[in-house]
Amino acid sequence: MTRLLHPDVPARPGGVPVTTPVYQTSTYELPRTAEAAQIAEAVAPVGYYTRYGSPNAAEAEAILADLDGAERALLVGSGMAAVSAALLSNVRAGTRVVAQTDHYTAALTLLRDVLPSFGVEVTLVAQESLQDAVDDTTDLVYAETPSNPAMVLTDLAAVRAAAPRALFVVDNTFASPYNTRPLDLGVDLVVQSATKYLNGHSDVTAGVLTGRAELIDRAWDTARVLGPTCHPFEAWLLARGLRTFPLRMARHNANGQAVAEALAAHPAVTAVHYPGLPGHPQHELARRQMAGFGGMLSFTVASAEAATAVLRGTRLARNAVSLGGTETLITHPVSLLFTHGDTATGIDPALLRLSVGLEEPEDIIADLVAALSAAASPGRRGPASPDGR
Numbered sequence: 001m002t003r004l005l006h007p008d009v010p011a012r013p014g015g016v017p018v019t020t021p022v023y024q025t026s027t028y029e030l031p032r033t034a035e036a037a038q039i040a041e042a043v044a045p046v047g048y049y050t051r052y053g054s055p056n057a058a059e060a061e062a063i064l065a066d067l068d069g070a071e072r073a074l075l076v077g078s079g080m081a082a083v084s085a086a087l088l089s090n091v092r093a094g095t096r097v098v099a100q101t102d103h104y105t106a107a108l109t110l111l112r113d114v115l116p117s118f119g120v121e122v123t124l125v126a127q128e129s130l131q132d133a134v135d136d137t138t139d140l141v142y143a144e145t146p147s148n149p150a151m152v153l154t155d156l157a158a159v160r161a162a163a164p165r166a167l168f169v170v171d172n173t174f175a176s177p178y179n180t181r182p183l184d185l186g187v188d189l190v191v192q193s194a195t196k197y198l199n200g201h202s203d204v205t206a207g208v209l210t211g212r213a214e215l216i217d218r219a220w221d222t223a224r225v226l227g228p229t230c231h232p233f234e235a236w237l238l239a240r241g242l243r244t245f246p247l248r249m250a251r252h253n254a255n256g257q258a259v260a261e262a263l264a265a266h267p268a269v270t271a272v273h274y275p276g277l278p279g280h281p282q283h284e285l286a287r288r289q290m291a292g293f294g295g296m297l298s299f300t301v302a303s304a305e306a307a308t309a310v311l312r313g314t315r316l317a318r319n320a321v322s323l324g325g326t327e328t329l330i331t332h333p334v335s336l337l338f339t340h341g342d343t344a345t346g347i348d349p350a351l352l353r354l355s356v357g358l359e360e361p362e363d364i365i366a367d368l369v370a371a372l373s374a375a376a377s378p379g380r381r382g383p384a385s386p387d388g389r
Ligand SMILES: Cc1ncc(COP(=O)(O)O)c(C=O)c1O
Pocket: 078, 079, 080, 081, 083, 104, 107, 144, 148, 171, 173, 174, 192, 193, 194, 195, 205, 206, 207, 322
């Protein structure tokens, strides 16, 4: 048994691996000197214990900090872990938080239900007028831009100017750092679901915070205690996904614009919400704040029934939550609400959300046009195959 547990390991290869191996270990052998205590006391040590950090997480963090122009990044196990660590490391009873009425549903639950139960004073206001609702008595502002699924923008520079004293935290998941760099606009701490565009392949759940070293170190201490680790293999996959990030984002931007324009020209579509369309009410702000407009959009059709018929009618676009992967996804947000106690108000029942993927744009448009035609005259498109495609 002892020999099984301590085999004679063949010599490690002399060459240096071109890609970083997956450090699939939960713990590391420590030096038997005072250096061990220094490693144990360090912030995010890479060779101590995987809940504290790992070489794979450190590699992804270096790339993510660079993308955002941040001093430091912290990788955690999901986007919600990033949101939670960012907020919980900066609030206590009595902290005055101002946030939007429109946020990703679980973030809204955290703001509206969880934080107030600990005595945090949270005020939720209409997103477009966030800058009018904050002032120098605000301790923390939390924004998400563009928001999900309405694609409304928050004017980050205006909010920064209106709340000079507040810690400004922004969820940049929809825009991604390719299209918006919030730290350059005065934001203090950026959170993102790396599950989406950053990884880009719908095969990883992860989250990231970026910002000044002091804020990231504090968030690391909160995450160390709460324990939402990003495991080495997930971090490794994320670092791999990040290698093609700008190439994917350029294509998401081009495809998003092409699909938005095609939908806007379709007679069965009553509205398209995409910041890249000149008709978007905040198009000028989008041009100032975003380098490109991304692959996320939402659109409405005549009725809730028509929306569910379109959802049933697509073949290429698959009915699945999440976003930012290589494949086009479609959802009907109203039918997915009221789960897990998460609610969002004011979502049009005739609205569909699209995460435009990397397919040929003509194929995505043809799929949507066929589904819109089938919804207008039921029976024109044959039944979906058993896997829904
Ligand atoms: C804008 C936004 N923020 C945060 C999250 C949470 O990310 P995760 O699912 O990785 O926890 C999501 C998930 O869809 C999101 O859309």
